[in-house]
Amino acid sequence: MLTSRRSWARAAFALLLVVVTFLTVTPNPEDVEKGMDLTRWLAALLLGDASYDDKVAHFLAYGALGFAAFWARLAEPGRHRWAVLALAVYGALLEGAQALVAVRSPEFGDAVANAAGAIAGFVGAYFIAAICARTAP
DSSP, rough: OOOHHHHHHHHHHHHHHHHHHHHHSSSSTTTTTHTTHHHHHHHHHHHHHGGHHHHHHHHHHHHHHHHHHHHOOSTTTTTTHHHHHHHHHHHHHHHHHHHHHGOOOHHHHHHHHHHHHHHHHHHHHHHHHHHHHHHHO
């Protein structure tokens, strides 16, 4: 049963990684502004400025990756920090790769949002797991 759950979590992580990678290195579709309403609202609510919507989107995407990486158990217990570090480096490398794509431009702030999201997602999953383990019969 545990192996089946881990397989599903790894499949979810792989799918998220493919989607995030695709969205990072391809041009924005024409109607992307409509899809950013949630992140614009969150940026205005949490940061006081809706123009940070792109950073919020990066944070949420890598937060989902960090969360999925924890449940996929991509690293042995005690070595989880390497999975988070790998996600942060991957996010920075993808930002750098945008320099090679003429329609995108790399931003240091996006790389920071990627790293912060990966850490937050992973830590959030860790605390959820700890709470569940404490309340399990």
